[in-house]
Amino acid sequence: MRIFHGFDSLPRFECPAVTVGSFDGVHLGHRAILERLAAEARRDGGESIVLTFEPHPRMALGRAAGMRLLTKLEEKIALLEALGADHVIVIPFDRAFAALSGRKFVEHYLLGKVGARTLVAGYNHRFGHDARDSRSLADTPGLRIVEVDERVVEGDRVSSTVIRRLLDRGERAEAERLLGHPLHAAGTAAILFDPMRTTALRERLAALWEASVRATHTFLTDRDVAELTPCVREAVAAVETLYVAYDGSRPAAFMGTEAGKVELLFVAPEHFGQGIGSRLIGIACERGVNRVDVNEQNPAAVAFYEHMGFEVFERTATDGQGRPFPILKMKSNR
Template sequence: MLSFDFVPDSARNGCISIGNFDGVHRGHRIMLDSLVVLARQVRTHTVAVTFHPHPVAVLRPDFAPPILTDIPERIRLLKQAGMDHVVVLPVTSELMAMSARQFFDSFVVNQLQARGMTEGVNFRFGRNRLAGTSELQQMCDAADIRLQLTDIVTTESFEISSSRIRKLLVHGQIAEACTLLGHPYTISGVVSAGAGRGTGIGFPTANLERIPTLVPSAGVYAGLTTINGTNYVVAVHIGPNPTFADGRHKVECHIDQFTGSLYGTELSVQLIAEVRTLQSFASPAELVAQIEVDVQSCRRIVSPYL
């Protein structure tokens, strides 16, 4: 039997919610708000249980969706949503083979010793996702665990879901994706040395590599970053650089009014809205003129977030 003895004692005897929580979007937040209310009624703490990696990455690796949040960012957002504890459940083939009853008894009852539980009405669990909320209700009743279910959250007739947000990001629709998320979309990576062209034209960039999450489609975006406690406006260029015949797909961040060196450090940028699509310019001078316009646009877009 799979062991769950990694669960800390502090996470036991609480009210729990189990899910991928990728993106921690508005639909998740409504369910988590409901969990906070339940925990107050039961007079205990809240526990969010998330998975790593995504279950599809274990079951069908070729079909695994790109993630919206890595684990550190997901934990940060879950705690921001009022979770007292976050348990990261390692996804293995052994875990995915467990029946709903086995998972419920060994993890929810024996390890977490849950006193309450909140899930969405479309929650499914166990091997092949065979069990739904009716089975969950029966199990919770038998274990004296209070269960409450939340409705699917929609906007303009569309369900707010991680998959829909991914589609928006793939098409560069950052502002709409952020509306569904309820917060800016964050990308993080390690700053590497670039070709130095940005510095040469007066707009140095931090080039991000090893980004673990979904990178939006090619374009220029307005973003925000925090360095040593100070917020900065960021103009983010994603994709190739046609003006210099550079076809490599890169993420280049011009951090407005920042003068230090970030090479080798990790940088997180909150993307807020799209500015424009990519285009080729006849000369570096034309490119510089457009970048100046882009930076002004980014300042205007980001100013409410500073």
């Protein structure tokens, strides 16, 4: 992904599909917009471009008293990249820019500077100082406008304002449920809760699993790996909750949990020792996950879970498929 600051020296984009917004928090409502953006770009064989603001418009206009930002700019960009944006344009937001009309912004910047072919907008997004909605701009020549409906999760509206109110009330877990990722997690990897389990993602995670086990599960033969790979694809598709950590747009690690147990946790070899596995386990434990099965023949994994506070409470001579690979059942007492 390429990042541009301002509109000077932009390249010529290929059939760009664009979206515009503060994207504070990059929450599940934003994710719906970004998924549609990616789909529209693919439809036209083009590129997806996110235009966002720095600082937040409310801060630039002196209307941010008491407002907390959900993500810093670098966190926001990492999440946008993890969600598949091809490019991000960071707009320096000031009073002069705020004075633009919605029509002027669309015609001069989206069309004139970016060359937008498709504009993907949230149902309540407004453009310019005159607060033009996307429907009022539908007559713009050369621009197709796609509106994305409000995102509701289990009956709850998703918005940055709703999430801030939850945090103000101390309801962090509920806020993170609507965000779809941890709040202000330390480290460089962006972690997404339950991304769309597309065929492409399942294949990428299966490839990550294979690289990881070849580096750590030296007791597995090539035949074992080949036989287990389809099971991993199925597990990724079926596990109750999936977490994926990204390095840019590439998965760096993933974890699957179900019924209080870690069912899958694998880190790409190039990311060993960077703390990503610890972050994932920490997130799981915060959500009541406290059990895991570990191959006894993988001492590094056993040591990792012991370091994270897990203890062995049972041993079996075979794994879940009846193979002669001893399993240590471990439980956290946190």
